[in-house]
Amino acid sequence: MGEPFIGSEAVRAGRLTPYALRSRYRAVLPGIYLPPGAEITAITRAKAVWLWTGRAGVVAGQSAAALHGAKWVDARRPAEILWSNRHAPRGIVVWSDSVADDELNVVRGVRVTTPERTALDIACRYPLDRAVAVLDALARATKLKIADVELLAERHKGRRGI
Numbered sequence: 001m002g003e004p005f006i007g008s009e010a011v012r013a014g015r016l017t018p019y020a021l022r023s024r025y026r027a028v029l030p031g032i033y034l035p036p037g038a039e040i041t042a043i044t045r046a047k048a049v050w051l052w053t054g055r056a057g058v059v060a061g062q063s064a065a066a067l068h069g070a071k072w073v074d075a076r077r078p079a080e081i082l083w084s085n086r087h088a089p090r091g092i093v094v095w096s097d098s099v100a101d102d103e104l105n106v107v108r109g110v111r112v113t114t115p116e117r118t119a120l121d122i123a124c125r126y127p128l129d130r131a132v133a134v135l136d137a138l139a140r141a142t143k144l145k146i147a148d149v150e151l152l153a154e155r156h157k158g159r160r161g162i
Helices: 007-012 018-024 042-052 061-067 115-125 128-142 146-155
Strands: 026-029 032-034 079-082 092-095 104-107 110-113
Touching: 007 018, 007 032, 026 042, 032 042, 042 061, 042 079, 042 110, 061 079, 061 110, 061 115, 061 128, 110 115, 115 128, 115 146
Parallel strands: 079 092
Antiparallel strands: 026 032, 104 110
16 A cells, blocks of 8 residues: 655655656645555545644544544545644645643554544534444444543533533
8 A cells, every 4th residue: 555645755855756746646635645556545544634734733533533443434534633724625624623642642653633532523523423433433443431531521521512
């Protein structure tokens, strides 16, 4: 499987020429490319959106669930990320929300919300039927405990969707 990469970094490092980048690789987001034939999965989208933020964002929601190993995350849905720039291109949902240090993990080299924070975000932001399906898959993949999510919800009292 081909991994997404930042095109300008590849050119600057001498791994590709600008012509090769434009002609042989597919842009999946502005400045973010995939090798020829690479499949776009939910995990690929999550990594690409993180790179699009310059590695400054935090992957959240269903994208975080995919990185945590949840199965059946729809690869056609937009990637979701916590980041301050709300002017995202098509295919990205940006949330500007605070996140505590103990609500962050690094999975596959990508900054991502913990399973508990991911569950909280999904429960607050998704319609009930979709939330239940994603949360079930997340719980199976991570050994998520409802009690831990309830503690986190207590911390975020007053948050929309609680």
